Amino acid sequence: MSGINQFLMQLINGLNIGSIYALIALGYTMVYGIAKLINFAHGDIIMVGAYVSLLCLNTGMPWFLACIVTIVVCAVFGVVMEKLAYKPLRKASRISLLITAIGVSYLLENAFQLIFSANPKPYPGFITLPNIKLGSISIAANYYVTFIVSVVLMVVLNLFIQKTNVGKAMRAVSEDEGAARLMGINVDNTISLTFAIGSALAAIAGILYSNCYSPINPFMGSLPGIKAFIAAVLGGIGSIPGAVLGGFILGMIETMVKAYISSQLLDSIVFTILILMLALKPSGILGKSVKEKV
Amino acid sequence: MKLKSFMKGVIVLAVVMAMAACTSGGGQNADPNSGADANAYVPAGDMTSYKIGTFGPTTGDYKVYGLAVTNAVILAVEDWNAEHGTNISVVVEDTQGDSAQAMNVFNKFTTSDMVAAIIGGTLSGESTTVAQATQDSIRITMCSPSATAAAFTDTTDVNVFRACYTDPQQAALVADFAVDTLGATKAAIIYNGDDDYSVGLEASFKAEFESKGGTVVASEVFATEDTDYTTQLTKIAANDIDVLFIPNYYEADTRIASQARQVGINAQLLGCDGWDGVLSVANDADLQALEGAIFINQYSPDMESVQDIMTRYKAKFGEDINSFGINSYDATMMMLEAIESAGELNIDKINAAVASANHSGILGQLSFDANGDPIKTPVYVTIKGGAYVSYK
Numbered sequence: 290m291s292g293i294n295q296f297l298m299q300l301i302n303g304l305n306i307g308s309i310y311a312l313i314a315l316g317y318t319m320v321y322g323i324a325k326l327i328n329f330a331h332g333d334i335i336m337v338g339a340y341v342s343l344l345c346l347n348t349g350m351p352w353f354l355a356c357i358v359t360i361v362v363c364a365v366f367g368v369v370m371e372k373l374a375y376k377p378l379r380k381a382s383r384i385s386l387l388i389t390a391i392g393v394s395y396l397l398e399n400a401f402q403l404i405f406s407a408n409p410k411p412y413p414g415f416i417t418l419p420n421i422k423l424g425s426i427s428i429a430a431n432y433y434v435t436f437i438v439s440v441v442l443m444v445v446l447n448l449f450i451q452k453t454n455v456g457k458a459m460r461a462v463s464e465d466e467g468a469a470r471l472m473g474i475n476v477d478n479t480i481s482l483t484f485a486i487g488s489a490l491a492a493i494a495g496i497l498y499s500n501c502y503s504p505i506n507p508f509m510g511s512l513p514g515i516k517a518f519i520a521a522v523l524g525g526i527g528s529i530p531g532a533v534l535g536g537f538i539l540g541m542i543e544t545m546v547k548a549y550i551s552s553q554l555l556d557s558i559v560f561t562i563l564i565l566m567l568a569l570k571p572s573g574i575l576g577k578s579v580k581e582k583v
Numbered sequence: 584m585k586l587k588s589f590m591k592g593v594i595v596l597a598v599v600m601a602m603a604a605c606t607s608g609g610g611q612n613a614d615p616n617s618g619a620d621a622n623a624y625v626p627a628g629d630m631t632s633y634k635i636g637t638f639g640p641t642t643g644d645y646k647v648y649g650l651a652v653t654n655a656v657i658l659a660v661e662d663w664n665a666e667h668g669t670n671i672s673v674v675v676e677d678t679q680g681d682s683a684q685a686m687n688v689f690n691k692f693t694t695s696d697m698v699a700a701i702i703g704g705t706l707s708g709e710s711t712t713v714a715q716a717t718q719d720s721i722r723i724t725m726c727s728p729s730a731t732a733a734a735f736t737d738t739t740d741v742n743v744f745r746a747c748y749t750d751p752q753q754a755a756l757v758a759d760f761a762v763d764t765l766g767a768t769k770a771a772i773i774y775n776g777d778d779d780y781s782v783g784l785e786a787s788f789k790a791e792f793e794s795k796g797g798t799v800v801a802s803e804v805f806a807t808e809d810t811d812y813t814t815q816l817t818k819i820a821a822n823d824i825d826v827l828f829i830p831n832y833y834e835a836d837t838r839i840a841s842q843a844r845q846v847g848i849n850a851q852l853l854g855c856d857g858w859d860g861v862l863s864v865a866n867d868a869d870l871q872a873l874e875g876a877i878f879i880n881q882y883s884p885d886m887e888s889v890q891d892i893m894t895r896y897k898a899k900f901g902e903d904i905n906s907f908g909i910n911s912y913d914a915t916m917m918m919l920e921a922i923e924s925a926g927e928l929n930i931d932k933i934n935a936a937v938a939s940a941n942h943s944g945i946l947g948q949l950s951f952d953a954n955g956d957p958i959k960t961p962v963y964v965t966i967k968g969g970a971y972v973s974y975k
Contacts, residue, residue, distance in 0.1 A: 295821055298846070302813045407646045409834045411866040429845055502810040504834060504864035508644065512808040547814040552804045553776050 298426050299548045300541075305432040307540020309498055312439040313517035314524065314532035315446065316490035322527035323463045323483040325383075326375060329390040332514015333397040334370075334488050338363045338495025339505045340405060343412055352415040360492045367488025368481045376477070394511070401507040412503035431501040438497060442490065443533040450529065459483060463527075519563050525576025534575060624721045626928040627697035632670040633928055635660060635918070636698035637911075638688045638713075639705025640680035647860060649677070651908035652705045652728055654900050658892075659915035671919070674698060678709050685709035686716060693721045699928050701725040702915050705907065707732030707750075707780055714743045724933045726918055728911035731856070732779050736955040742934045744955040746914035747856070747881060747906075750783035754830065756961050757853055757879050758791035765851060767825035768797050773815055773839060774830050776804035784830035784855055800824060805835075812839050816846045824850045833861040837869045844872040854878030859906045862969065873966045881906040881946060883964045883973040888945050913944030 313335060320328045341362045345355035374393050378386050418430035450456035461469040462479045470476050498513065499505050516539065524535025539559070546558050566573065626633055637656040639649030653675045660673050674696045676688040685704055692698045701723060704710035710730035717723055718738050726744040727735060733749050748756070761767040770792055775781035789799045800822045803815035816839070819827065827850045829839050836858050843852070854861075858878035865873055882889055889909060896904035921936035922928070941950045950958050963974035 295817065298817045299814060302811075302817060305813065306811050402642070407642065407644055409864045411837075411864050411869070413866050414868055427847075502838060503866045503869065504837060506644070506834070509810075544814045548818060552806065552815065555806065 294425060299544050301426060301428055301432075302548075303541035303544035304436060304537065305428075305501075305540070306543060307537035308432070308436040308439045309494070309501065309513065309536075310517050310520045310539050311533040311536025312435060312442070312494040312497060313491070313513055314520040314536045315439065315442060315529065316487040316494065317514075317517055317521045318524070318526055318529060318532035319446065319490065320483060320487040321521070322529070323459045324371075324375075324480050325463070326386050327390065327518070327526075328487070329387070329514065329518075330370065330393040330397060331487065331491055332510035332512075332517070333394050334363055334367060334491035334510070335495040335498060335513065336401060336505070336507060336510035337366060337397065338492035339412065339499040339509065340401060340410075340507075341492070342496045342499065343410060343505065346413050346415065355415075356493075356496055359496060360489045363492035363495075364485040364489040367484040367491075370488075371481055371484040376480075394514075398507050398511070405507060407507060409504035409506040412499040412505050414500045414503060416500050431497070435497045435501065438493065439533060439536070442493070443529055446486075446490075447529045455479070455482065516559075519559060522563060522573055523566055525573025528573065528575045528577070531573055531575035535573065538574075624693065624723065624930060625697070626699035626930070628699070628928070630923075630926075630928065631668075632672070633699040633922070634672050634674055634696055635700055635702060635915070636674045636676070636688075636692040636696060637702045638676040638678050638685060638692075638709070639703055640709075641675065641677040643679040645680045645706060647905070648729060648907050649680070649705045650900075650902070651905050652703060652911040654902075655728070655896070655904065655908040655911035656702045656915045658896060658899060659912045660919070663916065663919045678704065680706050680709060682709050682712040685713050689713045689716050693723060698723070699922060699930075700918050700933055702911060702918060703727055705729050707735060711735045714738055717742055721930070722934065723930050724918070724921075724937055726914045726937065728914040729907045732783060734779075738955075740934075741938055741953070741955055742930070744937055744951050744957075746910045746917070746949060746957055748879075748959075748961070749956055750780060751787035752956070753855055753879050753961070754784040754787040755791040757828065757855065758788045758795065758797075760877075760879070760963060761792065761826050761828075761851075761853060762795040762797055765826065767851070769822070769824045770797060770799050770826045770828055771801040771803070771819045771822060771824045771850070772799060772828045772830070773803045773805065773812065773819065773843075775807055775835065777807040778831070780832075780857065781830050785828075788828050788830065809835075810838060812842050813846055816843050816848060819843075820846045820848050824848075826851045826853050828853045830855045830857070832857040833859065834864055836861050837865050837873070840872040840876060841869045852876035856880050856906060859964075862966065862971065863903075865969075870966075870969050875965065875967070877963055877965045877974055880962050880964045881910050883962050884971050885973055886962075888947075892945055909945055913942065913946055913949055916944060917942035917949055 317331050320326060338359050342355050342359040345358050374389055378389055416430045416434050420427040420429055421433055450459060458474045458479050461474055462476050466476055520535035520539040521532045523538055524531030546555050637653045639652045640646055641649040641653055657673050660671050664671055678684040678688055704713060704727055707730045710727045711732060711734050714735055718740060722740050722742040724742050726746060728746045730745055731747055731750045733751055736743050736745060772785050774785040792799055801819045803819055805812055805815055827848060829836055836854060840852055855878060859880055892912060893904055917940050920942055921940050922933055925932040925936040952958055964971045965974040
């Protein structure tokens with residue numbers, strides 16, 4: 290295989306991993322953008338989505354129905370999580386919320402371990418479309434479906450937030466919760482909806498992730514969650530196109546580092562990039578820099 | 584505001600990670616002066632009612648191994664009690680695979696439970712930590728059914744034994760098999776750089792394969808948390824290879840096998856005993872990728888001699904027994920036999936009895952070399968039609 294061909298294949302590999310990160314980062318950024326909370330439990334909702342869809346598929350449910358059920362269950366789950374864990378702390382400091390989010394993450398991981406055991410479970414992949422052939426390179430269906438879904442969701446979400454009334458309400462809550470309330474916006478409902486959408490996105494990510502990387506286990510969400518967090522920061526946390534861009538960039542960097550530098554240095558390089566980004570341009574590639582009002 | 588909350592986020596993350604790092608560090612806390620007490624150690628009970636300690640991760644990521652080892656000890660002791668009319672009991676402790684936790688377990692076994700011998704640990708890391716601790720304090724007999732790292736039996740006193748092959752042993756056997764039986768000349772390896780087990784197997788496979796005249800054309804490394812290996816496999820696919828050696832645990836092995844086929848690697852897949860269980864996590868696509876793969880193991884489920892224990896284990900614990908369990912059963916029976924032949928609950932005598940043991944177990948004869956490593960015959964298992972079959 291020629292060097293160019295090899296490079297192209299690695300490029301595709303990078304896009305594949307990148308689209309997974311992008312999809313997860315979308316949910317992260319959505320919740321951060323509106324509720325101003327870095328929801329560290331986001332990765333674990335991916336895991337919840339994976340298990341719920343697995344249960345549905347195992348009952349013999351057709352895949353599209355399983356997807357819908359999973360999305361609904363995760364959305365409800367996200368709302369409940371917000372009401373129980375985050376809402377009581379809305380007036381508390383950011384750091385308390387952050388720590389609570391980490392707590393929720395551990396709670397979910399261990400609860401699912403209790404229910405389903407730590408043994409990994411095979412996930413019956415249902416994406417059976419043919420591979421796409423580009424010359425000597427073939428792209429598996431799982432990957433291009435993930436790519437398309439993440440781009441489509443990015444566009445839809447962006448339109449939703451920019452154009453609809455609910456989207457406007459979300460942006461208003463994000464900008465100034467107090468003022469939004471005075472303007473007659475139901476802040477509680479808006480934040481609940483944000484969590485519902487964020488968790489629904491996580492459900493979709495969970496389903497696609499499991500299709501690509503069966504088997505699944507209760508800890509499957511934690512590392513992709515952190516990686517997607519980095520992707521969201523790279524792209525500009527709070528920015529929806531930024532999350533997707535950040536995801537692709539991160540996937541590409543990871544693949545190229547693994548392919549041409551060293552697999553062992555991978556995490557050092559990725560986290561160095563995160564630190565540099567936070568130091569040099571904390572608002573990320575596509576993020577707006579907001580002046581701090583004192 | 585944004586920046587501020589971010590920095591806080593990063594700080595919290597850093598603190599949490601630092602805390603996690605602390606709990607996994609600082610293993611050895613045995614009192615260096617307690618070596619003098621070694622002879623004073625007297626196990627609780629008498630020849631008909633002593634305690635056997637066993638430990639491993641019975642919860643957490645490696646639970647499937649820890650439960651197999653500890654459950655099989657329970658089963659073996661029950662069988663022994665039923666046959667000999669004794670009242671020997673088992674103390675099971677969970678380590679979650681953590682070496683620091685294993686030290687606590689060891690201290691509990693030797694200061695509060697006063698066990699006569701230890702079957703364990705399950706994973707190499709925790710077992711090695713405890714084996715080292717026995718050198719500094721109480722030289723109690725321990726036999727691990729599954730700690731494969733060479734370092735485990737690397738102790739000055741012979742009180743540490745194992746019933747499974749060492750990592751170098753099994754990787755060299757796989758390399759011999761690849762060259763002698765399969766006629767392979769070019770191999771590639773993909774292994775976990777964070778894991779001693781995987782790293783050890785990679786090194787000895789490579790050494791043995793090359794000493795037999797073969798070439799290892801590519802050796803790629805990944806990290807424990809990785810689930811996507813396509814980048815490394817794409818690099819391997821650029822070479823023309825006869826065999827791909829995948830020395831990892833089964834969850835990674837499934838994904839690697841699938842992704843290897845996906846990037847166009849059609850070479851024979853070879854594995855180690857960490858592959859045992861691979862079918863339990865394989866979906867239909869994975870099964871296709873795994874078809875024909877061969878791995879070295881302690882046993883194959885189609886062996887005549889293991890049928891009885893498989894049925895009884897399943898009936899009692901509701902799970903299928905695996906090689907960790909079967910080895911653990913043999914190791915326990917060997918230990919009980921050795922204690923009986925020692926004639927008294929004296930750890931020096933028990934150590935000597937195990938060192939000279941020649942136990943006829945489910946998997947054949949089990950005896951130990953001067954280092955405490957087992958002398959036994961290897962089994963090759965292949966995957967055919969979604970089942971494990973002895974390779975013929």
